[in-house]
Amino acid sequence: MRIPPTRTPVLLGTQLLFNVGFYAVVPFLALVLTRDFGLTALAVGLVLGIRTFAQQGLFLVGGVLADRFGARRVILLGCAVRVAGFATLAAALLAPTPALPLFVVGTVLTGLGGALFSPGLNVLIADAEARRPDAGGRSRASLFAWLSVTGELGAVIGPLVGAALLGAGFVVVALSGAAFFTAIGLFLRVALPPDPGRRTARTRGGAWWSLRDRRFVGFSVLHAADLLAYNQLYLALPLHLARTTDAAAATALMFASVSVLTLALQLPLSRWAGRVGAAVALRTGYALSATGFGVLAVGATAATGDAAVVSAVFVSAGLIAAGHMLANPTALALVPRFAAALPTGSFFGLLATCGGVAVLGGNLVSGALSTWPAVPAAAAAFLALPLVVAAVAAPRLAARVASPPRSAQASFEGAVRD
Template sequence: MSSTPAPAARAARTPVLLGTQMLFNIGFFAVVPFLALVLTDDFGLTALAVGLVLGVRTFAQQGMFLIGGVLADRFGARRTILTGCAVRVLGFATLALSLLLPSPQLALFITGTVLTGLGGALFSPGINVLVSDAEQRRPPSGARSRASLFAWLSVAGELGAVIGPLVGAVLLGWGFVVVALGGAALFVLIGVFLAVALPRRTGSTRQQGIHGRWWSLGDRRFVAFSTLHAADLLAFNQLYLALPLQLTRAGAGPDVVALMFAWVSALTLVLQLPVSRWCHRVGAARTLRVGYALSAAGFVSVAAGALAPLDPTGRIVSVFVAAGLVIVGHLTTNPTAQGLVPRFAGTLPTGSFFGLLSTCGGIAVLLGNVAVGALLGWEAAPALAWVFLAVPLAVAAVWVPRLVGAVGASSGSSLGR
């Protein structure tokens, strides 16, 4: 008897995954954006110390994706997703507990931030595995161009990223403890829902009976691909680091920074699906080349604005242009890169491949942000930070399409290539 699920089951699974991604982001962005405020106001940490704590949290998530992916291969996506939900509930509850004790406990709060990251490192690779599986089972589109499920996942996640801070801001009126407990309660509900909605036997038929291993590390082409593609996540993270700092240097207030975030969210919601259809039409190699080039052009525009004799308004405009180019580049490259994972994996399970792709990005962000922060403070060379960000994107634009072209449809097992 075939192990392929019935069509009705396949149709029901995709909305569950997309809805789950939106709920994940609502719960995440309802809590995490307010961590810096608590660390500053309740614990009296300096900006440097706050950055370090949040950097550790980010690395606990992005840096541990490879482990989460291997566990998804070994124990199944469903089990790792549910475990990730439980760990994030524990993390949010720990954040609340650190402030409920007679005196605020910084060590406990930091433990909670790390646990929230580890929870994401467990459930996100599992979601990617299931979305990839659903994408592979979709019927051929023929001559039509259609958005990939990873593009839909991006839209669903962005909706959650827009709604989450609004929910958190409302709950913050009752204190951060209520915000953290509200996030924990939401992830409890998500976990219960997924325990019922996700089939107990997940993953494609090609993955059944193959135990999870560090398959991705044995594929030299995929390691190179993941390393080069890390430039995309580093560029994307500058929407929250370097570009807001540049706006502040140009004399912009918090309202202008918030407007930039709204601009980025609007572009994501409006353009992700049309961009994905274009990507489907022109092919992965050309898509990636264009996407990396767009992001690089964004940083070049900021560099030009920093060197040119522009007034503050002109510099603010250059940052908005850069943010637009970077986000469109990310909308182009990120779903495409995730969609290529099954081609690299061949007949092997995809969990460790998705994990390595994200882990390389997490390492690039951790190290790259330190370098960007240092270069931004070098007043003698105001464009150097932006050139530093543009160069790896330009390198990726040249080399990644060659790697993609080298991965043929008959790749099979990619181990040791």
Template sequence: MKTNSSRFEISVLLGTQTLFNIGFYAVVPFLAVVLTQDFLLASTAVGLILGIRTFAQQGLFLAGGSLADRFGARFMILIGCAVRAAGFLMLAASLWSGSPMLWLFILGTLFTGFGGALFSPGLNILVAAAQSARDQQRTTEAKRATLFAWLSITGEIGAVTGPLVGAVLWGWGFSTVAGFGAAFFVAIGIFLALALRKPAPAGRQRRPAAHTSAAPRRPGSWRQCLKDRRFLAFCGLHAADLLAYNQLYLAIPLELERLDYPAQWLGMIFAWISVLTLTLQLPVSWIAARIGARATLRCGYLLSALGFGVFAFIPASLFGQDAGMPRILCAITLLTLGHMSVHPTALSLVPQFAGERPTGSYFGLLSSCGGLAVLLGNILIGWLLVQAGRQAVPSFLPWLVLILPLLLASWRAADVVRGLGTAIRRS
């Protein structure tokens, strides 16, 4: 009976990631279109607003994780759903009057980011607890893909489905699209309030306090997290992965533009990434479970570095006469394989870093460091790509700037993980 209950909860958590991404990607990909067409903003202003939205989410993950430690993961997931629903409702309301209200639209974009910062750490906490329980029940079985690998797959299903839903609703206007997103997140919140088990009383806890959403949380957990030098080092190294993967939204589109490919090719690239994720995430994770976290991190960061190395050091002539797209797809494939290797691995290591401490702040800090790296790194990368286009700097320099942090992570992250067990036993 207990096993069936835990299986149901795992199914709910994984399905929740799909639902979150359907609601998110049904709306957010159309924000740039609305800002350009309805609010008549220049591309620079559009990029600034969307960049602030991303940082509002990634930068507040530490706060969201700390709140989840204090008030419980389940509660913060429900609050996050409500905040994101309010954000989508603001987006819809900004176009209801005869004169579009930019301030309300911007506020709505910020609320969508705040909502994600509130519910994502909570979801990670519950998935980590479910993974720990599954590991304890199946210690004699062969190692297999972690729940975080399944989380990537279910999230990708939502990321593929969401834009299709948004495109179907687009004929009724963006207000309908955003209104659907608001109603969808309200429905998700109601579903989770009924489906997720309420926390048990503290006296009935059978698992360590650090790994349950219901356990009493010590205040100030984010301070403990920031004092953990080993984990800070890991966060700084792993930030290279999010910075690298974020180039799908910056460097790759600029490379397509440089090669005079139409914008529609970007859709094909993202479709290819979805195919890779849905078909290879589990095999990659099975291999990772067998070779261990240290080898997976080394290989994963190195694969991403090789992807950018295709742009930096491999002559285009090696890919044939029309080398542009085959070269880009080769680089994207390596980058995606690297991300599929290290991202679930890093998430699965967070509870080990936390030990007996609450995990929410740890998950939050990992994401916030990545968000800060993207915010600062994209400024430099964007400038270098523009200068490389004007031949003011060598063409390989922007890619080299992306390669070096990945090589450093490949070299040092495994050493941080190697001392992990000893550090936990001493804490």
């Protein structure tokens, strides 16, 4: 049951298009919820948290479906669901009275769409990585690092497109996003090769085998610290910048600096990770992010002026971003090794789902601790602790993984024949 090869530029271009369409719409949801529906900050956070969990928390379901029905089918279904989500957002505002329940349904559908197509894309990227010709002893960036770069480029372009359309109203933004994902779906329907038609009993029964692999479950739980840490670029760090006079400008500049760092450093860091090995790359990545929160803790305790606070936050953001650039592509590249002769969809799904659960619970604690006046560094210490644990334990699990087969799907096919 071999996956037909897909051209790498198609896969990387798909990630770019997905992020352009996503970031053209989703960053403006909070504005609409406060301006059009009059929700409080707490209520907005709840709605957006549900959307995030619908995406990250359900990645495991998307991965299982990719294993059961094929990556192409699930990717196309994800595009259709996101189109429905964006159209529902527009419909909620076109109603005679803005319909908040319908708008919430739309936000959940946008998350569910991502939970469907992202695991499928990871499956195809992993297969393309396994098919790459030997580098001849040279270190090179993995396709997952390239996926991060193209995704970040889309995250930069998307908000600019959305902001340009926002003058005509959010309905235009949402409908444009729906039209864009319709076009992406039609393109992928032609560009992606058909899924294999044959499904063996082992394929159907193995869809949930990622949950039976205690070693991989442990690795996924440990690596969740990375997604929780990276998510603080949107929570803990802006809360620290909120203490400064020109918080909005400082926050925008911080996001811009993270994007520049990602575009400039992702590939060199990935090549270095290839030279030193997965265990060292993971340990270094987690340690860098933990150090970032250490800087944030010191800044929260000692900084007295705006310049000191902004400097501490920017250094922290740079370290967290660098840590994520090392740890996350490395973890994704390890998934086929953990899966060995099994389909990889549910394994990618479990890795992301553990991160989504950690973000949902961790953000609640981090947000509460960030406003705890008695210990201003408490949130940073809370976020650094799981990274320290991951830096110690996760590389040990990664080091025990056997060398990857030439193609995880090809090995699975051989295992079924045997």
